[in-house]
Amino acid sequence: MQPLDGTDTRLLSAMARDPRGTVVALAQKLGLSRNTVQARMAQLEKKHVFLSFERRINPATLGYPLMAFISVHVQQQKLGRLAVELAAVPEILEGYGLTGSADLLLRVVARDAEDLFRINGKILSCDGVDRTDTALAMSEMIPFRIQPLLERGPAEG
Numbered sequence: 498m499q500p501l502d503g504t505d506t507r508l509l510s511a512m513a514r515d516p517r518g519t520v521v522a523l524a525q526k527l528g529l530s531r532n533t534v535q536a537r538m539a540q541l542e543k544k545h546v547f548l549s550f551e552r553r554i555n556p557a558t559l560g561y562p563l564m565a566f567i568s569v570h571v572q573q574q575k576l577g578r579l580a581v582e583l584a585a586v587p588e589i590l591e592g593y594g595l596t597g598s599a600d601l602l603l604r605v606v607a608r609d610a611e612d613l614f615r616i617n618g619k620i621l622s623c624d625g626v627d628r629t630d631t632a633l634a635m636s637e638m639i640p641f642r643i644q645p646l647l648e649r650g651p652a653e654g
Contacts, residue, residue, distance in 0.1 A: 499544070500651045504529070508537055509546070510647040552641075561588065561606035564634040565613055567620060568599035575625025576600065582623045588616050599630065 501509070504527075511526050512518065518526070524534045541547065556564070571579055576594075583589055583603065592603045603620070607613035613631070620629055 501541075501546070503650065505537060505541060505546075506647050506650055508534065509541070510644065513644050513647060556590065556606040560608055563607040563609060563613055565605050565607065566632045566634065567603045567605055567617065568595075568630040568632075569601040569603060569620060570598075570627045570629070571600045572625045572627060573600070579623055579625040583620065586616065586619055588612075589620075 507527055508523065508529075511523050515522070515526075520534050520538070521531055523529075524531045527534070529537075556562075579601075580592070583592060583601075586605075588605050588607060590604045590606060592601055594600065595602050605613070605616055607616055613633075617629055617631055620626060
């Protein structure tokens with residue numbers, strides 16, 4: 498992937514500060530033409546720089562106030578099929594393959610403790626899951642952020 502340049506990071510930083518800003522407003526803030534901003538945004542989109550909008554929706558507003566992280570220990574040869582099966586569980590917001598003691602880390606949401614128990618049972622019933630370890634998220638200490646990296650600028654290769 499081609500690294501971002503200073504104009505790209507300035508544009509992204511301005512968008513992070515004002516996500517509802519129009520192309521015209523961004524162009525004025527950055528001292529660029531509207532066409533330049535539109536072209537840059539199109540290039541950034543092609544590079545998959547933007548995450549999906551759904552990441553900005555709070556699951557608590559949908560009735561899922563409880564968040565937990567579930568470490569899953571699996572049979573490696575069944576990992577590919579297992580990922581498809583786990584993706585069918587709506588309460589699993591995201592999952593990562595890991596190195597270390599666990600094989601997968603899932604971020605899940607639930608209505609309450611009983612619902613979390615049900616979700617954990619669904620995960621345990623998947624073919625290839627050996628065991629799980631669950632940790633409740635008590636509070637968000639550092640929310641997702643990218644601004645500090647934008648301020649630092651592109652990492653030098």
